[in-house]
Amino acid sequence: MKYKKFSKASLFIIMILPWFSLPLLGKDAFKRYFPSGIFISIIVLIVNFIAKKRRWWRWHDFLSPKITWVYPFTWGQFIVGSMWILKWTYGNFFRYMLVNLIVDGMFTYGLLYILKKFNIFTLVRMEKMKLMYVFMFDALLLYGFQYLKEKLLVNKG
Template identity: 40%
Template structure:
């Protein structure tokens, strides 16, 4: 197996090993927002493929978008962890997202390019960072609406 494919498998499977440490209450509370954002990123992946914002050299599932392992692994589970530690503390949420997103944009993307996993094509790192920031705001807003809706129903 090529190293690039092994990396994608690891990014899909390893985050799931942390799920038992989240706790049932956290999963129940934040899973809807996490699934919503994973769906948004799925749609974004299709748009990115059509617009050639980035390109994945490897795919785990041949007919799926290249982002599939990142969406069902790192992104889905990472979103649960970020919400667990930061929801209700907006400044902490923004700071943690900026750190994680910047690490991905400026470190992981470079690493992906060197290892021929993926590369940016028609989008630069600043634009990618802004895209991450926009998705972070959408995530927080969606969770806020869920929390308010639950409050009204109780």
């Protein structure tokens, strides 16, 4: 595979580089949104487990068949990106869904082509529009979790 070296080197960039933006997020925002980021990352891994069984898509091997590219994406840019989106948009549901639609659309209709070219991610039995539905459902779960978390904390305090 001619992109193998690039892929392995970029793994660390994909996974670690987003974490360097956290000081800009702020300590309070990190504390506020980190539990939601963990929650949705676990949901994404569960969805990926289901997708693997149903062959909706395929994250290609990284180090072994059990360690695929889904992990650096999930624990890197996805978790950090989720916290940033919540910081910028939480409290305005329309803006939140619009930002998610734009970001998820950029992944589905732009980045997906690059990931396929570099043999990182491929849709198998799922159409791009259905992938967008999965992303929008995840976005609703993320917002719902944050909403419930804040309602419970406000009622507790």
